[in-house]
Amino acid sequence: MTTPTERNDLGYNDIHEDVVRSIVKTGPKYYIALATAGSVTLLCFFFPWFYQLYYGIGAAGMNHPGVWGTYLSSFIFWIGLSHSGTLLSCVLHLTNSSWRKAMYRSAEAMTLFSLVVAATYVMVHVGRPWFIHWALPYPNQMELWPNFRSPLLFDVMAIATYITGSTIFIYMGSIPDFAAVRDRTSGWRNTMYTLLSLGWRGTDKEWHRLHWAYTFLAVLIIPLAVSVHSIVSWDFAMSIVPALHQTIFAPYFVVGAIYSGTAGIVTVMFVLRKTMGFEQYITKLHFDNLGKLLLVLSLIWTYINAVELFTGWYSGSSEEYEALGYKLFGFYAPLYWEMILFCAVAPLLMFSTRFRTSFVPMLILSIAINIGMYTERFLIIATSLSRQYLPDAWGVYVPSLVEISIMVGSFALFTTLFLVFVKIFPSVSMYEVKETMATPKIEPLAPASGSPA
Amino acid sequence: MTNNVVGLFHDPESALTAAGELKGAGFESLEIMSPVPIHGVEKVLGKKKSVIKNFTFTGALIGGMSGFALAAGTAVLYPHPVGGRPIITMPPFLIISYELTILFGILATVLGFIVSSRLPAFRNRVYVPEAAVDKFVVTAPCDDAEHYQRAKAILNAAGAEQVRKIRGDDL
Numbered sequence: 363m364t365t366p367t368e369r370n371d372l373g374y375n376d377i378h379e380d381v382v383r384s385i386v387k388t389g390p391k392y393y394i395a396l397a398t399a400g401s402v403t404l405l406c407f408f409f410p411w412f413y414q415l416y417y418g419i420g421a422a423g424m425n426h427p428g429v430w431g432t433y434l435s436s437f438i439f440w441i442g443l444s445h446s447g448t449l450l451s452c453v454l455h456l457t458n459s460s461w462r463k464a465m466y467r468s469a470e471a472m473t474l475f476s477l478v479v480a481a482t483y484v485m486v487h488v489g490r491p492w493f494i495h496w497a498l499p500y501p502n503q504m505e506l507w508p509n510f511r512s513p514l515l516f517d518v519m520a521i522a523t524y525i526t527g528s529t530i531f532i533y534m535g536s537i538p539d540f541a542a543v544r545d546r547t548s549g550w551r552n553t554m555y556t557l558l559s560l561g562w563r564g565t566d567k568e569w570h571r572l573h574w575a576y577t578f579l580a581v582l583i584i585p586l587a588v589s590v591h592s593i594v595s596w597d598f599a600m601s602i603v604p605a606l607h608q609t610i611f612a613p614y615f616v617v618g619a620i621y622s623g624t625a626g627i628v629t630v631m632f633v634l635r636k637t638m639g640f641e642q643y644i645t646k647l648h649f650d651n652l653g654k655l656l657l658v659l660s661l662i663w664t665y666i667n668a669v670e671l672f673t674g675w676y677s678g679s680s681e682e683y684e685a686l687g688y689k690l691f692g693f694y695a696p697l698y699w700e701m702i703l704f705c706a707v708a709p710l711l712m713f714s715t716r717f718r719t720s721f722v723p724m725l726i727l728s729i730a731i732n733i734g735m736y737t738e739r740f741l742i743i744a745t746s747l748s749r750q751y752l753p754d755a756w757g758v759y760v761p762s763l764v765e766i767s768i769m770v771g772s773f774a775l776f777t778t779l780f781l782v783f784v785k786i787f788p789s790v791s792m793y794e795v796k797e798t799m800a801t802p803k804i805e806p807l808a809p810a811s812g813s814p815a
Numbered sequence: 816m817t818n819n820v821v822g823l824f825h826d827p828e829s830a831l832t833a834a835g836e837l838k839g840a841g842f843e844s845l846e847i848m849s850p851v852p853i854h855g856v857e858k859v860l861g862k863k864k865s866v867i868k869n870f871t872f873t874g875a876l877i878g879g880m881s882g883f884a885l886a887a888g889t890a891v892l893y894p895h896p897v898g899g900r901p902i903i904t905m906p907p908f909l910i911i912s913y914e915l916t917i918l919f920g921i922l923a924t925v926l927g928f929i930v931s932s933r934l935p936a937f938r939n940r941v942y943v944p945e946a947a948v949d950k951f952v953v954t955a956p957c958d959d960a961e962h963y964q965r966a967k968a969i970l971n972a973a974g975a976e977q978v979r980k981i982r983g984d985d986l
Contacts, residue, residue, distance in 0.1 A: 374850060374949035499889055507889035511907040519882075519911055523918040530925055537934075542850070542947035561936030564946050566860060568932050569852040574865045575928035579921060582871075586917045593910070796949075797851045 372642060374796050381539070381788045382546045384638045388785065391637075399777040407771025410764045411486055419489035421764045428747050428759025433487035435739040436769050439622070440480035440776075441521070441594055442615070442735065446623025447473030448528045449587040450655075452580035461651055463794035464643040467787065468634055469627045470532040475779040476626075477525050479772050484521075486768060513596040520590045527583050532787075534576055537562050539788040554786075591619040598742065605685035605746040608673060614666045621659040621705070622735035628652050628728035630780075632721060634789060643790050646719040653718030656731070660709035667706065681751050689745040693758055697737050698745075704734030817956040819941045820963055822970035823977040827853040830951035833973035835859045840969060842955040842962075848946035867927035874923020875916045882915030883908055941981050954981075 414421040424431040447469035454462035485491040497518045499508050508515050541562035544555035562568060595615035598606040608614075628649065635644040674686040689698055708730055711717045718724065744759050761769075783789070824830040827849065834845050838859065847856060857863060886908040894902050929935070946952040953970065957963050967978045 378948050499885060505893055507893055509895075510886035510890065510911050511904055516907070516910050516914070519914040519918075523914050523921075526918060527921045530921055534925070534928070538947075545944040545947050560934040561940070562934065563936075563940065563942050564848045564850060566847045566849070566853070566856040567863065568934070569849070570856075570863045571865055571867065571928055571932035573852060574867045575924050578867060578871045578924045582875075582917050582920045582924070586914075589910075589913060589917075793851050 372799060374799065377643070377790070377792055377795050377799075378542065378546075380639065380642075381790055381792050382543055384640070384789060385543060385785055386547065386551070392781070392785075396778065396781045399774050399781060402774035403771055403778050405771070406767045407775050410767045410771070414486070414489075414764055415491075421762065423760055423762035423765055425757075425759075427750060427755050427757045428744065430743045430747060431759055432740065432761045432765045432769055433483060435736070435743050436772060437480050437483040437487060438594055438615075438739040438742075439736050440476045440483060440772065441591065442619035442622045442739070443626045443732070444473040444476035444480065444524075444528070444623065445587055445591060445616070445619035446627055447471070447476075448531055448583055449473075449620065450624065450627070452531075452583050452587075455580045456577070456584075460798045461647055463798055464640075464645075464790055465627070465631055465648055466794075467532070467535065467791045468630055468784075468789045470528065470535070471780065471783045471787065471789070472623075472626055472630055473528045474525075474532055475776050475783065477521070477528060478779060479776050481521065481525065482775070483772065513593060513600050516593040517597060520586075520593045524586060524590045527579070527586055531576075531579050531583055533558075534572065534579060535791065536787055537572065538564060538793045539791060542792055543788055588616055591615045598746075603746050603750055604679075604681040605674060605689065605749075606742070608670060610666060610669055610673065614670065617659060617662050617666060618735060618738060621656070621663050622732050624652060624656050624659060625728040625731035625735070628656070628724055629732070632725040632728075634784075635721075638784065638789065640790055643795060646721075649721060649724050650715070650718045653712045653724060656728075657709060657712040660705060660712075660731075664706040667702075681749075685746060685749045688749045689741065692745065693748070694741055694745050698741055701734045701737040701741065704730040705738065818958055818963070819954050819981045820957050820966040820970070821941065821943055821979045821981055822953045822966075822973075822975035823943065823945060823979070824951040824953065824973075824975055827855075827951050829974040830953050831855055831859050833970050833975065834953045836969050836973060837953065837955055837966060840965065842957065842966060844956055846941070846954045848943060848952040848954065850947055850949060850951075853951070865927075866931050867924060870923045870927025870930070871920050874926070875920035877923075878919025879912050879916035881919070882912035885915070886911040943979075950976075 410421075422431060422433065424433075447466075451462060451466040451470050454466065485494065488494060497508060497515065508518075537559055540555045540559035541564065544552060544559050547555060592612035592615065595611040599608055599611035601607060631644050631648060631652070634640055671686065671690075674682045689695075708727060711723075711727065717727075748758055749756055822830075822833055824833065830847055830849070831853070834847055837845055845860060847853065847860070887903045890902050890904075890908075896902065941954050943950065943952045943954075953975075955966060957966050963980060970978050
């Protein structure tokens, strides 16, 4: 078993202190970051959204034929980003990988908050969010029911289940840590943790029940996560638009989602490590392992992209040719080649161990991968809708200022939620990091100071 | 209001030994509190069975059926024929059914956890805050002074670094 900590002399008490400190001690930098993220969210996300609600959906640049735009591609991006946290955590839990333990809590938080941002994007995208309940099956005076044959309804079901599942999963895993923090805090924090910990005492029975409940949840969530992004891909693949109507889409989306999610974890780990003082817990080992995973995913992703191009070409139909040529050499071609550079070529650097274990290069690469993956989602929508069958229906979609601003704001929204998270949840799982350490040794009574050991 | 004897240990092995000896000496309702799950508790305190799996299975089953019933039922309530295809279409309805299987399975697992672990606890119970940090704690209810002395001796012999008495009215 690999040791997740760089210093082997860390004791149970050290990790306890470090994590409680990360919650209780808050410096001015944190407040500055929170205030900045919060105001950018208001200014760039909520303000343009309210403007759009007031003015109408015309404030967004979507029009025929580009009836889907950055709202939808951002939605896919955020859903995709959510895919690594909980999924990776479940897989690593079931395979007993001990290196998961220091990082999984924040990875799961990433899942949860990307899902929240994605769900908010649905509200932005639908234009009239006050009618969002129409998507839910409830008895009404018109005796109408939602069309359960539509992938959009699969989406509603899948995403609702996924948000519920990831919330429960992160909460269940945190109960023992809430209890541990409960004993060290006072005031409103104590009240909050007392409620959150449900009166956990860490008895043998409680550990046993938690273990089984957690394992069952992990088993349930893995197929769920895979289904969520497959379903998102069917939103497109079930249409008859050239370049969208492809069988490869479900695995393409799932792999892309895990790929961008893993890159997101690398980014978040880097930031947590630097800002929260978790250098001892999040180590080179984690970056090395995540790097290997990213490398494999990038190869699969590249392969699927090649398959997509090949099937388009092999179909021999003129509309597929047109869509293909437009994607590679048309209006959006610079974006396409940027995506190939960031997601297929640059990740090859991770063949080198030295690269995988260097923090800053990994950070830069992980951000580049996510820029590439955002581009991928944008291109899937923009290039296909621009070239559908008849040339008189062709057109170009360019996002409006409102759309661009909301896209920027969504990152601030995510950051704000994450900043709130690190002060409420113990962002490193204490009990599982303790599990990987040697059990406490009896210290010699009254060590003689100064004398040679 | 029962009184309890509580022994704090440095390491899980001696806590387990102590628990085994207390059990051997006739003490009942032993509990081991620990900051991490310890392996080998079952050998000492007996095998545990968890009912959670039954909850998960039942929940998933109900979820799957109700998912299909929801999709098929609403399709029948408002029939909308498309190109002469069946009203109850299997592939899409199975997807709805799949998602609800998982949703209900998850919710039932949580319910099973809450029921079987007796959480949330609305009453005061024996607790030692050190058990959440780095101590392994063995507790047993013991009412009279003689019992307490006997338990204390066993705990000390097993290497307890501290033995406390938690009185019922302190809780």
